[in-house]
Amino acid sequence: MSRLEVEDLTVKYRSGRHERIAVDRVSFAVAAGGTLGIVGESGSGKTSLAGAVAGIVPTAGGRVSIGRRAAGRQLRRHPVQTVFQDPYGSLNPRMAVGDAIAEGVRAGGRSGAAVRTAVSEWLEAVGLDPRTASARPGGLSGGQCQRIAIARALAADPEVLIADEITSALDVSVQGSVLNLVRAKQRELGFTLVVISHNLAIVRFLAEDLAVMHEGRLVERGATQDVLSAPQDPYTRSLIDAVPVLGGSRPASNGDRQ
Numbered sequence: 162m163s164r165l166e167v168e169d170l171t172v173k174y175r176s177g178r179h180e181r182i183a184v185d186r187v188s189f190a191v192a193a194g195g196t197l198g199i200v201g202e203s204g205s206g207k208t209s210l211a212g213a214v215a216g217i218v219p220t221a222g223g224r225v226s227i228g229r230r231a232a233g234r235q236l237r238r239h240p241v242q243t244v245f246q247d248p249y250g251s252l253n254p255r256m257a258v259g260d261a262i263a264e265g266v267r268a269g270g271r272s273g274a275a276v277r278t279a280v281s282e283w284l285e286a287v288g289l290d291p292r293t294a295s296a297r298p299g300g301l302s303g304g305q306c307q308r309i310a311i312a313r314a315l316a317a318d319p320e321v322l323i324a325d326e327i328t329s330a331l332d333v334s335v336q337g338s339v340l341n342l343v344r345a346k347q348r349e350l351g352f353t354l355v356v357i358s359h360n361l362a363i364v365r366f367l368a369e370d371l372a373v374m375h376e377g378r379l380v381e382r383g384a385t386q387d388v389l390s391a392p393q394d395p396y397t398r399s400l401i402d403a404v405p406v407l408g409g410s411r412p413a414s415n416g417d418r419q
């Protein structure tokens with residue numbers, strides 16, 4: 162299990178002479194094996210932040226550290242894995258899903274005959290029949306593809322998993338089972354989890370701590386229950402009022418007193 166520490170992380174996009182700061186000196190830490198939820202409206206910089214933490218979006222400044230550099234402790238080879246919103250877009254349509262998971266298994270350090278066995282085990286671990294290995298993404302449902310993407314990410318044995326809107330593109334009927342899967346796997350494997358969503362109910366379900374992102378900055382951070390029941394920042398209050406909640410009642414906030 163590894164602590165994730167992000168310090169002053171900055172992401173800028175340039176188009177022509179125009180520069181846009183998508184992530185503006187963001188700092189946070191997540192305890193080893195803990196879960197941080199990041200919420201914010203569309204365009205607030207959540208996906209850019211996730212990409213920067215995962216090392217797939219170039220940063221204009223700041224630092225990401227994973228784990229303590231204790232003597233003798235070797236960091237895993239692919240410390241951060243990300244599962245994205247679009248289950249079809251994140252899988253190669255021409256590749257059998259078993260081969261996609263095999264990529265993750267190899268990234269996790271296994272080779273040879275062990276790979277095929279591990280692929281079957283991962284398919285079962287995410288609730289799919291091992292025979293699904295020969296299917297292409299186009300022949301599977303969105304929920305099944307998202308399970309494949311989760312299996313591929315976890316097979317790489319990451320220290321940190323970033324779940325970026327992983328249920329937004331799924332039918333409501335399968336959203337809960339995918340969230341349950343992520344929660345169960347985290348309990349079993351102990352990875353540190355960052356859950357990005359515009360849906361407060363999803364974040365509340367998975368994350369004990371919550372950070373609110375607005376125009377590239379973190380405007381609020383605290384225990385999820387505290388932030389949702391007594392938001393300090395006006396933007397957080399407006400977010401709580403604006404987002405519909407799946408099942409259950411919305412926690413009381415200042416904005417509810419009308």
Ligand SMILES: Nc1ncnc2c1ncn2[C@@H]1O[C@H](COP(=O)(O)OP(=O)(O)OP(=O)(O)O)[C@@H](O)[C@H]1O
Nearest residue numbers: 174175181183201202203204205206207208209210
């Ligand atoms: N590749 C890119 N090139 C230029 N600008 C970008 C790029 N990716 C994102 N942006 C801009 O950076 C800002 C943050 O976008 P980002 O996708 O990180 O936000 P987000 O909170 O994840 O939004 P969404 O929930 O809609 O995905 C937005 O203004 C967006 O237009």
